[in-house]
Amino acid sequence: MRWINLKPGRATSVALMLAPFALLVIAYGIGSAARLAENPGDKLLPALQSLVDAVNRMAFTPDVRTGEYLLWSDTAASLSRLVAALGIATAIALVTGMVIGMFPYIRALLAPFVATVSMVPPLALLPILFIVLGLGETAKITLIVIGVAPAMIRDLALKVLELPREQLIKAQTLGGSSWQIALRVVLPQILPRLITCLRLQLGPAWLFLIAAEAISADSGLGYRIFLVRRYLSMDVIFPYVAWITLLAIIANFALDRLRIAVFPWSNLERGA
Amino acid sequence: MSEIVLDKVWKEYGDQIVLEQISLTIAARAFVALVGPSGCGKTTFLRLLLGEEAPTQGTITLDGVPLVAEPGPDRGVVFQRYSVFPHLTVLGNVLLGKVLKASPIAARLFGAKRRAAIEEARQLIAEVGLTGAEDKYPAQLSGGMQQRLALAQALIMRPRVLLLDEPFGALDPGIRAEIHVLMKRLWHETELTVVMVTHDLREAFTLGTRVIAFERPRDRPEERERYGARLSRDIDIWPPRIAGETSIYAPDRADPVIPLSLAQDDLAPRGDRVS
Ligand SMILES: Nc1ncnc2c1ncn2[C@@H]1O[C@H](COP(=O)(O)OP(=O)(O)OP(=O)(O)O)[C@@H](O)[C@H]1O
Numbered sequence: 001m002r003w004i005n006l007k008p009g010r011a012t013s014v015a016l017m018l019a020p021f022a023l024l025v026i027a028y029g030i031g032s033a034a035r036l037a038e039n040p041g042d043k044l045l046p047a048l049q050s051l052v053d054a055v056n057r058m059a060f061t062p063d064v065r066t067g068e069y070l071l072w073s074d075t076a077a078s079l080s081r082l083v084a085a086l087g088i089a090t091a092i093a094l095v096t097g098m099v100i101g102m103f104p105y106i107r108a109l110l111a112p113f114v115a116t117v118s119m120v121p122p123l124a125l126l127p128i129l130f131i132v133l134g135l136g137e138t139a140k141i142t143l144i145v146i147g148v149a150p151a152m153i154r155d156l157a158l159k160v161l162e163l164p165r166e167q168l169i170k171a172q173t174l175g176g177s178s179w180q181i182a183l184r185v186v187l188p189q190i191l192p193r194l195i196t197c198l199r200l201q202l203g204p205a206w207l208f209l210i211a212a213e214a215i216s217a218d219s220g221l222g223y224r225i226f227l228v229r230r231y232l233s234m235d236v237i238f239p240y241v242a243w244i245t246l247l248a249i250i251a252n253f254a255l256d257r258l259r260i261a262v263f264p265w266s267n268l269e270r271g272a
Numbered sequence: 273m274s275e276i277v278l279d280k281v282w283k284e285y286g287d288q289i290v291l292e293q294i295s296l297t298i299a300a301r302a303f304v305a306l307v308g309p310s311g312c313g314k315t316t317f318l319r320l321l322l323g324e325e326a327p328t329q330g331t332i333t334l335d336g337v338p339l340v341a342e343p344g345p346d347r348g349v350v351f352q353r354y355s356v357f358p359h360l361t362v363l364g365n366v367l368l369g370k371v372l373k374a375s376p377i378a379a380r381l382f383g384a385k386r387r388a389a390i391e392e393a394r395q396l397i398a399e400v401g402l403t404g405a406e407d408k409y410p411a412q413l414s415g416g417m418q419q420r421l422a423l424a425q426a427l428i429m430r431p432r433v434l435l436l437d438e439p440f441g442a443l444d445p446g447i448r449a450e451i452h453v454l455m456k457r458l459w460h461e462t463e464l465t466v467v468m469v470t471h472d473l474r475e476a477f478t479l480g481t482r483v484i485a486f487e488r489p490r491d492r493p494e495e496r497e498r499y500g501a502r503l504s505r506d507i508d509i510w511p512p513r514i515a516g517e518t519s520i521y522a523p524d525r526a527d528p529v530i531p532l533s534l535a536q537d538d539l540a541p542r543g544d545r546v547s
């Protein structure tokens with residue numbers, strides 16, 4: 001048989017899925033053991049036990065200075081920034097993307113502007129944001145919004161333009177006004193895409209969040225990683241990175257489930 | 273009632289002349305079948321009638337009033353594809369026209385109004401033989417069912433004119449014959465003027481009261497852009513078919529039509545159709 005036609009069974013699939021993760025852990029274990037054998041004080045690849053200790057210290061023991069459980073307070077700080085920023089970006093993208101896609105006049109007005117803004121590297125704007133908006137939460141949230149909103153707007157506007165022309169004509173022959181068509185024909189078909197769009201922007205959003213936190217913050221996952229970097233505390237950094245990854249995976253998965261649950265038709269289309 | 277008059281209509285796209293010199297009067301309650309080679313401008317013609325495009329020259333009037341340059345509820349349409357909304361169920365699709373009419377701001381109906389609208393929609397759904405499939409999404413329907421749904425969706429607006437662009441082109445012959453029966457009945461029962469584009473001559477002669485053909489008078493490659501298609505044939509079906517009356521001469525002679533109830537293969541239960 002051709003390779004393109006060979007499909008793994010269920011058990012094989014699971015095994016294949018786990019293999020790269022297992023390999024990574026094993027490689028880490030070997031590397032760590034080798035380095036520690038050479039120099040017991042090595043900090044680069046701490047032993048599994050030190051990682052567990054670090055997790056215990058960060059997540060389950062109150063901090064001596066503040067009395068907080070650092071991992072959780074950092075997570076809360078980061079997530080609240082992320083949620084606020086993504087909420088704002090989503091709202092902006094939904095409204096702007098829809099009007100750009102639907103109304104030729106607004107498209108002529110805004111589409112080139114959004115395209116231009118989306119080319120500005122957001123991190124280059126970070127100093128300006130800190131100068132103008134101060135070092136507080138506003139600047140960080142703004143950075144994320146500027147970083148992810150233009151891409152979302154363009155994606156949604158494109159999606160609106162991709163709706164078959166026949167549908168919009170049909171809606172007009174059913175007596176729909178622009179407002180009604182926006183509400184009953186365009187919006188519902190855009191929402192599933194909005195969720196997908198949000199999923200794709202999770203990566204950039206985390207990037208901007210951590211960049212902002214690295215530079216100016218007093219809590220947050222990014223802040224902590226860059227703080228302990230000074231002491232070469234890889235035993236804290238590794239679990240934090242894993243935890244951020246896990247959070248992103250969960251958000252990604254949950255958003256997709258949400259889409260299927262709320263818009264069941266959006267999965268029928270693909271014959272899935 | 274709903275007479276369409278085209279007077280010396282031209283349509284050009286940039287340098288390309290697509291239609292030229294189309295003068296035509298379509299009587300109220302006629303069933304006009306439009307045939308012609310691919311690319312000759314049949315869809316363009318429907319777009320003109322729909323108001324989606326404006327003629328470059330000439331005028332189109334509906335009952336003596338010039339057409340508004342925008343699609344509206346007095347002209348229903350069924351396209352070959354994409355005629356129904358994928359995010360709405362069968363019931364939601366048929367209901368939509370009613371809802372948009374009755375609720376300008378919220379675009380939703382509640383309570384008694386909603387129940388009344390659902391009642392009407394269900395009757396229409398039954399009429400096109402989709403009872404039982406009310407809660408399905410279009411992606412879960414066969415091609416024939418989707419087209420019947422599109423018909424019901426258009427008919428709930430009680431349009432004066434129904435425009436069909438190769439609506440049954442993609443269907444297999446059995447289902448097509450079945451939809452022909454349905455189409456004929458709907459035309460007899462509702463106050464409709466129908467213009468249907470088709471590639472199938474047999475379909476044209478089975479359904480139409482009048483068959484018209486578009487053709488380019490000159491079709492050499494170098495002349496193609498400069499000469500549009502004209503009305504080349506205009507045939508009234510004999511013996512005449514009249515909406516609402518069974519023909520005494522040869523009732524529907526053209527096709528070995530399979531009765532609707534036998535040929536149906538979808539989930540709709542039989543026999544409870546309103547007819
Ligand atoms: N929006 C447009 N812009 C430019 N040219 C167009 C446009 N729409 C149609 N045309 C041209 O007009 C001609 C007629 O197109 P039309 O779609 O009306 O053909 P048709 O008769 O419906 O063909 P078919 O039977 O294949 O559907 C084609 O040559 C096409 O290239």
Ligand SMILES: [Mg+2]
Nearest residue numbers: 314315316437
């Ligand atoms: Mg066509």
